[in-house]
Amino acid sequence: MTDHQISTPIEPIEPSHASRTEICALLANDESRLGEIYNLLEAGKTPDEIQAELGLEYNRFVWNYERVIKALRDGNLPTAPTVASQTAQRFRTILKNNNLTGPTRTTLQHNLAVLEARSNDRSNQDRETEEALRTTAQLEAQGSPGIYVYTLPHYLHHPYDPETGRTLFKVGRSDRNIIERFRNQTRTTALPEEPVLLRIYRTGDIEKSGAIERHFHVTLEAADHDRSTARTGGTEWFLTSLKFLDQIAGLLNLPVDAVLDNSD
16 A cells, blocks of 8 residues: 555444443543433433433434443444444544543544544435435325425435534425425426435425424524525425434424434
8 A cells, every 4th residue: 555545444443441441431421412411321311211201202213312422432333334423423523632641532533533434424324315205205105194305315425514413404394285286396397306305304294394394484584594596306495414403393392203313
């Protein structure tokens, strides 16, 4: 191997006992939701208990944070591209801590490189997209009343804003006419890929969906999660995150169906 060749790490490194202790201390003192979940788990709370205590409708919310904790603490890294990508964001945040010891920083940097390789693996991305498209077709056929959240595979695997994880999502109500119109738009407005469905926030009533859709759009705009007026396929595209959308759904007490997850 020449000096200019860089090997891509294949296997993660399990942190040493000292590094694991250091990472656990960082998690325990983390003031974000990650630290909150970590401390509740350490206190012996089950994921179901944490979900109930925090008033969460989304049943994989705690699982997402557990997955990040296992990756940081144990070197147990996810292989699915979207989960690897969201986990990598947490690694980058932790690595900004200037007080990390050398061995811990080296371990985290190595595992971050593994995560990035997994999240950028084209064959894994293609398999994930194919499965998401099959699931999208099945759920669209059911026509369940609610708010549907779509994105393009490119925006899913390559967030528009990598630093925050925000990317472009289409947020709209789900009655059959609207889904059919959206599908027709995607075929006639030069979208480069078939959109995949990521979320259904179930309203239980088609008549309620319009008002709830407006609530989503107003909240997104008020938070400066910019609405795109230039996207092909309509104006309901927003630069936001699934985490933020899930939060809106939780405040509205809407059950959350996660089709494909990239919610951190």
